[in-house]
Amino acid sequence: MVDTTSGTRRRSSAPTPEPRKAIELIGARKAYRSGTIEFEALRGIELSINVGEYVAVMGPSGSGKSTIMNILGCLDTLTEGQYRLGGDDVDDMDEIDLAAIRNEQIGFVFQGFNLMPSLSAWRNVEVPMMYARVPKEERKQRAQRALERVGLGSRLENRPGELSGGQQQRVAVARALVGEPTIILADEPTGNLDSVSTMDVLTLFDELHAAGRTIVLITHELEVAQRARRIVWVRDGEIMRDEVNAA
Amino acid sequence: MNWSETLRISWSAVRSHGLRSTLTVLGILIGIAAVILTVGLGLGTQKDVSAQISSLGSNLLIVSPGSTTSTTGVRGGFGTSSTLTLADSEALTSSVSTPDIKAVAAEKSQPMALTAGTANWTTTVTGVTTDWLSVRARTLSSGAFITAADVTDSASVVVLGSQTATQLFGSTNVVGQTVTANGKTLTVIGVLASVGSNSSTSLDDVAIVPMSTAANELIGGATSSSISTMYIEAQSSTQLSAAYQEADSLLLNLHGITNSANADFTISSQDALVSTATSVYRTLTVLLTGIAGLSLLVGGIGVMNIMLVSVTERTKEIGLRKALGAPPWAIRRQFLIEAAILGLSGGLLGAILGVVSAWLLPGVIGSSVVISPAAVGVSIGVAIVIGVTFGVYPATRAARLAPIDALRSE
Numbered sequence A: 001m002v003d004t005t006s007g008t009r010r011r012s013s014a015p016t017p018e019p020r021k022a023i024e025l026i027g028a029r030k031a032y033r034s035g036t037i038e039f040e041a042l043r044g045i046e047l048s049i050n051v052g053e054y055v056a057v058m059g060p061s062g063s064g065k066s067t068i069m070n071i072l073g074c075l076d077t078l079t080e081g082q083y084r085l086g087g088d089d090v091d092d093m094d095e096i097d098l099a100a101i102r103n104e105q106i107g108f109v110f111q112g113f114n115l116m117p118s119l120s121a122w123r124n125v126e127v128p129m130m131y132a133r134v135p136k137e138e139r140k141q142r143a144q145r146a147l148e149r150v151g152l153g154s155r156l157e158n159r160p161g162e163l164s165g166g167q168q169q170r171v172a173v174a175r176a177l178v179g180e181p182t183i184i185l186a187d188e189p190t191g192n193l194d195s196v197s198t199m200d201v202l203t204l205f206d207e208l209h210a211a212g213r214t215i216v217l218i219t220h221e222l223e224v225a226q227r228a229r230r231i232v233w234v235r236d237g238e239i240m241r242d243e244v245n246a247a
Numbered sequence B: 001m002n003w004s005e006t007l008r009i010s011w012s013a014v015r016s017h018g019l020r021s022t023l024t025v026l027g028i029l030i031g032i033a034a035v036i037l038t039v040g041l042g043l044g045t046q047k048d049v050s051a052q053i054s055s056l057g058s059n060l061l062i063v064s065p066g067s068t069t070s071t072t073g074v075r076g077g078f079g080t081s082s083t084l085t086l087a088d089s090e091a092l093t094s095s096v097s098t099p100d101i102k103a104v105a106a107e108k109s110q111p112m113a114l115t116a117g118t119a120n121w122t123t124t125v126t127g128v129t130t131d132w133l134s135v136r137a138r139t140l141s142s143g144a145f146i147t148a149a150d151v152t153d154s155a156s157v158v159v160l161g162s163q164t165a166t167q168l169f170g171s172t173n174v175v176g177q178t179v180t181a182n183g184k185t186l187t188v189i190g191v192l193a194s195v196g197s198n199s200s201t202s203l204d205d206v207a208i209v210p211m212s213t214a215a216n217e218l219i220g221g222a223t224s225s226s227i228s229t230m231y232i233e234a235q236s237s238t239q240l241s242a243a244y245q246e247a248d249s250l251l252l253n254l255h256g257i258t259n260s261a262n263a264d265f266t267i268s269s270q271d272a273l274v275s276t277a278t279s280v281y282r283t284l285t286v287l288l289t290g291i292a293g294l295s296l297l298v299g300g301i302g303v304m305n306i307m308l309v310s311v312t313e314r315t316k317e318i319g320l321r322k323a324l325g326a327p328p329w330a331i332r333r334q335f336l337i338e339a340a341i342l343g344l345s346g347g348l349l350g351a352i353l354g355v356v357s358a359w360l361l362p363g364v365i366g367s368s369v370v371i372s373p374a375a376v377g378v379s380i381g382v383a384i385v386i387g388v389t390f391g392v393y394p395a396t397r398a399a400r401l402a403p404i405d406a407l408r409s410e
């Protein structure tokens, strides 16, 4: 394990009897407006996730899972309600603060990978570190190590177009991990993977969880969700069930 | 992300759309080259004209027949008989009322065909007095000039310009040879040193004869005593205006004119000619530069257009970069640098094109082009400024995009 330190150290250096809250959604509502039609994708979500928790979000297609994820990743804003990240209201932050948060605290795996087609695998993985002002040499090394961790050590120079869907997804995972964020938000990270690759990625998430990272993962596969310690069920923009995973 | 990194990203963006970038650069390139060239051409022409006027001699006043002060146009005609005579020129030289005048050179010119053996050449035959050489600041490359005795005797002698000599004899070593003009045989007694003029009326293509010879035997006719131009040399440059006053009042007196507004001659100074010519060419230069500047503006709008296309096309990339933590300024910088690269390439290539054509053009159109390094530097600077200025709006638009909207765009 290469990059397990920062999360654990932060936790152990500030021990609190109460678990610290990483993420809080309070009365969260999100309405999309297209023309005159308004569609409410989130209808009063209450969600609180502690630092170091491993949460799976499940629900039918169109239930609002990705919408929640975009809010949590500071990519979108709520129409109503509050989103607190590490105790701070995201609404009070400006674009520059948000950019720093997206860069340093959050690792986002997009549902549609979102890789840059003109850049090679390691150049794609390098991007978050460029905005974090990591020196050039170190960036290349870390990008390489992150790709090795997802089993793509031999595909560093390939562009996304030269990679399979599963490989692209793993590049996206590597990019989310490389900045050593404290929160990992993954929207269907195993959607395109075969069972072997799925297991590899889930093992990786287990390791990250063990290292103290907060993980939120969207999936429609129960086996995948079962790896998490807590499963949140969403339906029609509302949380139906929020249960500790017995398994 | 540091500058060199941003530069690399922007550069690869510019390169990945080769043709489109090239066309954009072309717009700027043409504008810059046009500006450099028009400014250079304007300055070059100005230089040519003032050199031409200065080459007439120094501390000069030029008296020409006819009036330009009258609003009814030129009085006394060039076409009819000239209002200036040899007597005028003699009076100006000898009169006690003209102490500030050092010398006067009268000219009586007419185009005429000269023959030497089988060679035939049409040039300007000019009758002069002995002062001509010094007043017009010319020198001889060989032989001697027309003497006072030649003028008194209407001697059949001629001094040839270097170009004329070459045309007639194939060389300038022609003292002692003879040429025929208007049926009269003239002996070549000297050849003028070349003044290397690049203007259309060459100062090296002349045939100088004694005034009396021109008046009585070559040009003659009813206008035998009239002259075409007088050059008055003042004692010094500070006495130029005094010389002007003296010449003006003496000539008015001689011609019996009381109201100077009715003068049948015009006296102009070299300075006045230079400044008139210069201002005319400056106006022209400003005008042409303005037109060239417009094409630069069009080029700038081209950059803006392409940058907007680039932003629209890469909305998704912008969204992704923002989602991965790019602050707005980093996005803005990336697109500004992209625009600056387009501007700079256009500026550099345009400057090269401008300088190269400035170097080739004089050979083609026969007028000089002056390229000042400052003009080149400024236009490259302008090109960058244009790129950046027209890049600001697209870049700002890119930086303002909300990450999720940008990511969703397809």
Ligand SMILES: Nc1ncnc2c1ncn2[C@@H]1O[C@H](COP(=O)(O)OP(=O)(O)OP(=O)(O)O)[C@@H](O)[C@H]1O
Pocket: A032, A033, A034, A039, A041, A059, A060, A061, A062, A063, A064, A065, A066, A067, A068, A111
């Ligand atoms: N930009 C948008 N404009 C309008 N409606 C939208 C927009 N984005 C999402 N929606 C709607 O909001 C609802 C929730 O969408 P969301 O993407 O969160 O679903 P999801 O749970 O992630 O589904 P899936 O499992 O298919 O990815 C859907 O009904 C969708 O049509």
Ligand SMILES: [Mg+2]
Pocket: A065, A066, A067, A111, A187
């Ligand atoms: Mg989704």
